[in-house]
Amino acid sequence: MRSASELKFGEKVIIYSLDGNHPSCRRILEFGFTPGQEIELVSKSAFNDPLAFAVRGTLIAIRKNEAECIKVA
Amino acid sequence: MSLSIVQSIPLITLAGPPNSGKTTLFNFLSGQNYKTVNYPGATVEYSISCFQTKFGLTANLLDSPGIVSLTPSSPDEKISIESLYAHPHLGTPDLIIATVDASQLSRHLLLARQLIESKFNVIIAITMADLLKKRGHELLVDELKKALGCEIVVVDGRTGSGIDILIAAIEKNIKTDHLKPEPLPYCCNLEIDRLIHSYNEIEIIERRVLREIPSNGDGAANLIKANKQLKILNQPETKSIKSHLPDKTTLNIDRYLLHRYWGLFFFFMIMAATFTSIFWLAAPFMNWIDALFGYLADLSLAAFGFSWFGDLIANGIISGAGSVLVFVPQILILFLILGLLEDTGYLARGAMLIDNPLSKIGLNGKSFVPMLSGFACAIPAILAARTIPNRRERLLTIFIIPLMSCSARLPVYALLIAFLIPADKPWLGGVSLAAIYIFSIVSSITIAGIANKLKNRIVKEEDNSSFILELPAYRKPQLKVVLINTYHSAKIYLKKAGPIILGFSIILWLLTYFPNVDPKIDTNNLSETEIIQLKNAERLSNSYAADLGKFIQPVMTPIGMDWRVGVSLIAAFAAREVFVSSLALIFKVTSDNETLQNSLLEAMHGAEIESTGKKLFTTSTIIGLIIFFVFALQCISTIAVSKKETGGWRIPILQLIAFTGTAYVLTFITVHGLRFLGVQ
Ligand SMILES: Nc1nc2c(ncn2[C@@H]2O[C@H](COP(=O)(O)OP(=O)(O)O)[C@@H](O)[C@H]2O)c(=O)[nH]1
Numbered sequence: 080m081r082s083a084s085e086l087k088f089g090e091k092v093i094i095y096s097l098d099g100n101h102p103s104c105r106r107i108l109e110f111g112f113t114p115g116q117e118i119e120l121v122s123k124s125a126f127n128d129p130l131a132f133a134v135r136g137t138l139i140a141i142r143k144n145e146a147e148c149i150k151v152a
Numbered sequence: 153m154s155l156s157i158v159q160s161i162p163l164i165t166l167a168g169p170p171n172s173g174k175t176t177l178f179n180f181l182s183g184q185n186y187k188t189v190n191y192p193g194a195t196v197e198y199s200i201s202c203f204q205t206k207f208g209l210t211a212n213l214l215d216s217p218g219i220v221s222l223t224p225s226s227p228d229e230k231i232s233i234e235s236l237y238a239h240p241h242l243g244t245p246d247l248i249i250a251t252v253d254a255s256q257l258s259r260h261l262l263l264a265r266q267l268i269e270s271k272f273n274v275i276i277a278i279t280m281a282d283l284l285k286k287r288g289h290e291l292l293v294d295e296l297k298k299a300l301g302c303e304i305v306v307v308d309g310r311t312g313s314g315i316d317i318l319i320a321a322i323e324k325n326i327k328t329d330h331l332k333p334e335p336l337p338y339c340c341n342l343e344i345d346r347l348i349h350s351y352n353e354i355e356i357i358e359r360r361v362l363r364e365i366p367s368n369g370d371g372a373a374n375l376i377k378a379n380k381q382l383k384i385l386n387q388p389e390t391k392s393i394k395s396h397l398p399d400k401t402t403l404n405i406d407r408y409l410l411h412r413y414w415g416l417f418f419f420f421m422i423m424a425a426t427f428t429s430i431f432w433l434a435a436p437f438m439n440w441i442d443a444l445f446g447y448l449a450d451l452s453l454a455a456f457g458f459s460w461f462g463d464l465i466a467n468g469i470i471s472g473a474g475s476v477l478v479f480v481p482q483i484l485i486l487f488l489i490l491g492l493l494e495d496t497g498y499l500a501r502g503a504m505l506i507d508n509p510l511s512k513i514g515l516n517g518k519s520f521v522p523m524l525s526g527f528a529c530a531i532p533a534i535l536a537a538r539t540i541p542n543r544r545e546r547l548l549t550i551f552i553i554p555l556m557s558c559s560a561r562l563p564v565y566a567l568l569i570a571f572l573i574p575a576d577k578p579w580l581g582g583v584s585l586a587a588i589y590i591f592s593i594v595s596s597i598t599i600a601g602i603a604n605k606l607k608n609r610i611v612k613e614e615d616n617s618s619f620i621l622e623l624p625a626y627r628k629p630q631l632k633v634v635l636i637n638t639y640h641s642a643k644i645y646l647k648k649a650g651p652i653i654l655g656f657s658i659i660l661w662l663l664t665y666f667p668n669v670d671p672k673i674d675t676n677n678l679s680e681t682e683i684i685q686l687k688n689a690e691r692l693s694n695s696y697a698a699d700l701g702k703f704i705q706p707v708m709t710p711i712g713m714d715w716r717v718g719v720s721l722i723a724a725f726a727a728r729e730v731f732v733s734s735l736a737l738i739f740k741v742t743s744d745n746e747t748l749q750n751s752l753l754e755a756m757h758g759a760e761i762e763s764t765g766k767k768l769f770t771t772s773t774i775i776g777l778i779i780f781f782v783f784a785l786q787c788i789s790t791i792a793v794s795k796k797e798t799g800g801w802r803i804p805i806l807q808l809i810a811f812t813g814t815a816y817v818l819t820f821i822t823v824h825g826l827r828f829l830g831v832q
């Protein structure tokens with residue numbers, strides 16, 4: 080299963096699950112990345128990190144290693 | 153903040169996620185128009201006010217910093233949440249107005265629901281309904297009321313629409329004589345499942361309360377598909393929720409500003425433009441102020457004659473005040489540009505773009521705004537570091553903030569550069585100043601890198617490093633609000649720094665004027681000005697300042713300077729810019745219809761080291777002084793704030809020793825290196 084860090088530009092996917100062991104997991108959830116939610120990768124910073132996702136009507140930037148805990152369908 | 157607030161009148165707190173419109177609403181209700189910021193988490197300070205009298209409500213209104221949920225993830229959020237439960241001075245709020253951005257309903261309802269679940273007394277204020285409408289949706293307020301079981305009002309804090317309904321709702325709420333709410337502590341280590349569950353419930357509510365205005369069903373199809381894939385049961389027939397898409401214009405702009413390669417390029421261009429405009433735009437204003445105070449000093453000397461009183465007024469007070477005010481234009485412009493960048497939504501992007509490089513040296517993208525503020529003043533910058541969740545990164549950020557070239561160094565650099573460059577090439581001044589800034593940025597990065605390598609000695613903590621930040625939609629900055637903020641910042645700055653600088657200026661004047669007030673000199677064959685100059689010199693060489701100076705002479709000799717510079721450097725510990733007024737005092741600048749700076753420059757060109765008779769200020773010693781100011785931590789207030797924010801003396805003392813020591817050693821190397829190369 081892929082993680083959100085592997086998405087291509089403009090790729091829209093649905094979140095399948097989150098890795099509860101990641102220390103940032105709760106925070107990521109609080110920002111609206113919940114299973115079943117559609118997200119889209121809208122931009123990558125230079126060095127491909129952090130990534131900006133469109134989720135729930137806004138843009139959220141998160142680091143690549145944090146995006147790894149978001150598993151997508 | 154006035155603490156004499158009567159406890160018996162109700163306290164109403166505005167709470168909500170960052171950028172949900174709290175401050176806008178606060179300003180409208182209080183009429184105070186105090187502060188709005190766009191950078192998530194930037195409202196570290198609280199604003200409190202009463203309602204405008206026209207609303208006829210007696211209650212205190214508190215604006216609070218944005219929080220995402222009731223589980224804190226950074227020190228500033230922890231403070232915010234704790235004060236929501238029980239504010240140290242104001243206690244528990246009788247009523248919370250929870251702001252919810254209608255265009256991000258599901259995200260913002262998370263906090264609102266947590267507040268309700270924790271048994272706060274809540275009214276929900278829906279903001280940005282206009283944005284929701286633009287995206288083709290409307291909110292069914294009654295449905296939402298039913299679903300959440302609390303009062304809901306749609307407002308717009310910019311235009312005031314819906315405010316009358318909000319006021320009525322508040323009135324009704326605080327009149328129904330219920331007991332003071334006793335909110336339950338929100339369980340911090342809630343299982344993740346409950347969060348997901350909460351969001352699922354919110355989504356169900358969202359589908360029920362959002363209605364599409366025209367028909368266009370693209371997003372709906374996706375959602376239905378998604379739900380089918382996940383076999384989420386028990387859902388009402390989904391309606392299209394197109395508000396799930398972020399703002400179109402924002403996405404288009406970000407295609408350039410957050411571009412993989414061009415993004416950083418634009419970032420550096422914007423930063424470069426910011427700093428250049430500080431210098432270019434401020435220059436004429438600074439010259440006016442400088443000339444004005446030179447003129448005033450002359451006037452007072454003429455009015456009071458050359459008595460001690462006239463001297464105190466002219467040299468102690470007027471030139472002291474002048475040295476405070478002369479760099480106000482630069483501070484204003486810096487705050488103005490920072491405010492504009494903040495208000496447009498760009499600062500959060502800057503943080504994102506710079507996160508990766510900064511993480512390489514142990515910092516965080518969120519260090520960016522504190523560091524940038526450090527170019528105005530280290531004190532608010534250190535406070536702003538509270539937004540960094542990771543303790544290690546926060547301490548490291550605080551550690552290097554004093555190296556950012558704060559505006560107090562500007563007058564010093566301005567003077568020293570003016571000494572160096574020929575009068576017919578003023579453009580060289582801007583270039584040199586830019587070079588100093590670049591040098592100081594490069595040095596602070598280097599020092600951060602070194603400090604990171606020595607991490608266990610400087611900063612002991614290990615913690616999860618994280619960067620999660622909302623990038624708010626781009627907005628046209630509200631110039632009026634930004635201008636008011638800028639004005640407030642400058643006022644606070646003047647209030648804080650002004651008295652210190654003026655006070656020190658007067659103390660220094662006393663030290664340089666006494667005890668030998670009227671020295672006996674041989675006045676034969678001397679013109680009046682020569683007598684005055686000779687008297688000044690004689691008085692100074694027997695003054696208390698000179699006694700103090702002899703004490704530090706041994707430290708100053710190795711770096712090619714004398715006690716007069718030493719006394720000024722010590723005085724600069726009150727505030728760096730005092731260095732300039734102190735030099736002016738020690739070299740007894742008596743202005744003859746010239747600007748203060750020009751006559752000070754003239755005096756500096758003539759100054760000689762007493763024991764050797766060599767010129768005191770040469771290219772090498774001036775460059776040495778610049779290097780000293782780049783590194784040295786010469787600010788008592790910074791040390792105090794650093795102690796408070798890092799929770800101990802370790803970091804401020806390390807900063808003091810490391811930075812001031814580095815400054816001294818590098819100055820020594822610079823002065824002697826330059827001399828070795830033949831530069832005097
Ligand atoms: N379109 C729109 N913008 C709003 C509304 N209310 C506030 N804003 C804007 O939203 C931005 C953030 O508001 P602010 O009050 O600073 O949010 P805070 O972070 O919650 O204090 C500002 O640029 C406001 O002008 C509204 O009802 N509609």
Ligand SMILES: [Mg+2]
Nearest residue numbers: 174175189195
């Ligand atoms: Mg605010």
